[in-house]
Amino acid sequence: MTLPVPKLDDLTWADLMAAVTRRIPAESDGTWTLHAPVDPGVTLLELFAYLLEQRLYWLDQAPDELVVAILKLLGLEPPRPAQAAATVLALRPESDVPAEVPEGTVFARDPAAAIRFSLDDDVTAFPVEGEAAVFTDRDRTADLRARRGVPLLASDGSAASARFTLPLTGAHTTTGWLSVFFELDSPVPPSWSPLAAPAAPPAELTWSWFRPSGDASGAFEEVEDGTGGLRRSGVVRLRPPADWSTVHNGLLVSTPAATYASPPRLLRLAVNVSAARHLEHRAVTGFTDQTDEWLKLPGQRLVLPDAAGRLLGAELRLADEEWESAVDFTFGTSRDRVFLLDRDEGALVFGDGLTGRIPRPEGETVVEYSIGGGRDGNGGVTGNWLPVTADSPVRAANLVQADGGADPETPARARDRAAGALGEVTRAVTAEDFVTLAVTTPGVAVGRAYAALGEHPGFPCARVPGAVTVHIVPSVPRDGADVVPAPVPDPGTVCAVAARLAKTRLLTAEVFVRAPAYRDVRLRVDLSGTPADRVKVSTVAGDALRRFLDPLVGGDDETGWPLGEALRPSALLRAAQQALGDLADVTAVAIGVDGADPAQTCDDVELRAGELPVVREVRTHVVPAVEPGEGLL
Incomplete structure (x- = not known):
């Protein structure tokens, strides 16, 4: 209340x-x-x-200054500035010669337009022809082109690898980077997103190159993996050795232990790519026409060229001193060299001498600033991006929709956001707090969690005060041929959740993060009469029961079978009958656990705290139909 x-x-x-x-x-x-x-x-x-x-x-x-001051006192984020939209640009050279495109190169759909994106990294744009190919246990190129999702590596902890043939042509070398875009079917925000967080790799990967003919191979000198070990979509930047050329267009990714919760699914692969953001960097020196008119009075302003309505950030060097940008002057002193950003006017605003130092027009004035940001940068996927400067012989297309752009937040909206933030869970006190913090751990995908109070791995038969064991179930796909029926979190996910809970726990609490314990379950479904299509009936009943007991989408509310919940024959019978409908009548469901044969009983099969069922087998058995009144004297 x-x-x-x-x-x-x-x-x-x-x-x-x-x-x-x-x-x-x-x-x-x-x-x-x-x-x-x-x-x-x-x-x-x-x-x-x-x-x-x-x-x-x-x-x-309440004035805006008071709102900002209260947010700072509460330790909450002040009104957020404008956010720049982000996308991924794929570059293509206009000739048969690779083009070196430096970081910060500006692209636009129309060179005269105000919506411009700048590259995050240097890109070597190689000539390309055709599309990429992928090989795992077999040639999966057709699945890749149809975006059906190609499972790259296993999830059973064994050694695994995947091979790619990049669409590079000719025999060109480079001293720069080979950049490859991996779009994965993952709920984790991609590396270019403003919501991206540091991603703990789920497995140790090795990237190497080879020649498809098989006569040469080797390792890359340097690797920057934006996918976080194929945990999320991102750009992998590879620096080839001196003896590499585009003839060696094979790419191999391997791991000695594929500890993924589920095989990473590849949706798309592209080369010559870089993340790009809706901003443009400028550097201007001088401003004597403005600084010469300054007096030793408060409220001085420095208007920047072509920044009205688009100013995003700035760095100032005035009179051989560095000045910093601030949100407001509330907590400033008379000696603080700070300024505010006036996005509407495109100007730097200085203090009054009491909160914020008054600038003096002495020496050289240098301003490095960026323009852009806002909702205008969000847009669709097009292939007509052109460099703003004429000395960049490349064209570009954005592979994903530009997203994440936002206008500056008003103090009123910041106050509303802060009101909601005060109700967010930031400390782990109750069992629900542990669950909430585990599921919302940034950089990983946790589907469910269960906090067992008093459970200590070192004392399995006793309840230890102050100990909390959090069992987590990773969020993995539940469709396709590569579905993992009993998902186990990878080591990176466990470490990320454990690190977050360690920071938010009470001082006297001892927290452990573990995977759920799975119990093998075998089921037998007894059907009355003679079904017309026995194969279909068996398939429908088996799929329904597997989904009903699924750790992520099972249960009555389809949010996953509750951890530690007992298996009730009546509930399983109801789930099977609802799925079969008029195809057959279910008379009983027998349950067997831990390899035992299914035993028909009305008693519930108990599970311990933190345990989940995993269906290994579902058999159907047809029993004679019972006529009404049969068996009565």
């Missing part, structure tokens, strides 16, 4: 006049007898009541 927001300005002018008029006889000892508006004293009271009503109105009006 939340308290209602108090309203301080609840007195009106009429209320004030009524209250003061009632006090006139007593305060004047009866000598003030005329209380009509024509009386000069009443006129003065009406004036004072008017002024007091205005002061009362101000009580409920």
Whole structure:
């Protein structure tokens, strides 16, 4: 329950006049007898009541500076500046010669347009022809082109590898980077997204090159893996050795132990790529036409060229001193070299000498700033990107939709966001807190969690006060041929969740993060009568029961079978009958655990805390139909 927001300005002018008029006889000892508006004293009271009503109105009006100051005192993020949209650009040279495109090169759909994106990294744009090919246990290129999702590596902890043939042509060398775009079917935000967080690799990967003919191979000198070990979509940048050329267009990724929760699914592969953001960097020196007119007065401004309505960030060097950007001047002192960004005017705003130092026009003025950001940068996928500078002989296409751009946040919206943030879980106190923090761990995909209070791995038969064991189930795909029925979190996910809970736990709590324990379950479904299509009935019943007991989408609410929940024959019978409908009548469901044969009983099969069932077998058995009244004397 939340308290209602108090309203301080609840007195009106009429209320004030009524209250003061009632006090006139007593305060004047009866000598003030005329209380009509024509009386000069009443006129003065009406004036004072008017002024007091205005002061009362101000009580409920919090200025923007106060909102920002309170957010800082609460340790919350102040009003957010404009955010730049991000995408991935694939470059193609206009000739048969590779083009070296430096970081920060600006592209636009129309060179005269204001919406411009800058590359995050250097790109070597090689000539390409055709499409990439992928090989795992067999040639999976057709699946890749149809975006059906190609499982690259195993999830059983064994050694695994995947081979790619990149669509590079000719025999070109480079001293730069070979950049490859991997789009994966993953719920983790991609590396270029503003929501991206550091991703702990789920497995140790090795990237190497080879020649498809098989006469040469080797390792790359340097690797920058934006996918976090194929955990999320991203760009992998590879620096080839001196003896490499585009003839060696084979790419091999391997691991000695594929400890993935589920095989990473590849949706698309491309080369000559880089993340790009809706911003453009500028550097301007001078500004003497403005600084020469400055006086030693507060509120000085420095207007930047072509920045009105688009100013995103700035760095200032004034009189051989570095100045920093600030959100406001509330906590500044007279010696702080800080300034504010006025996005609408495209200017730097300085302090008043009390909160924020007043600048002096001495020496050289150098400003490095960026323009862009905002919702205007969000857009679709097109292939007509052109470099703004004429000396870049390349063309580009964005492979993913530009997203993440946002306008500056107003103090009112920041206040609303802060009100919601105060209810967020930031400390692990109750069992629900441990679950919430584990599921929302950034950089990994945790589907479910269960906090077992008092469970200690070192004392399995005792309840230890202060110990908490959190069992986590990773979020993995539940469709396709490579579905993992009993997903186990990879080591990177376990470490990421454990690190977060270690920072948020109470000082006296001891926290452990573990995978759930799975119990093998075998089921037998007894059907009455003779079904018309026994194969279909068996398939439908088996799929329904596997889904009902699934650790991620099972249960009555389809959010996963509850950890430690007992297996009830009546619930399994109901799930099978609902799936079969009129195909057959289910008379009983028998349950067997830990390799035992299914035993028909009405008793529940108990599971321990933190355990989940995994269906290994579902058999159907047809029993004779029971006629009405049969067996009665």
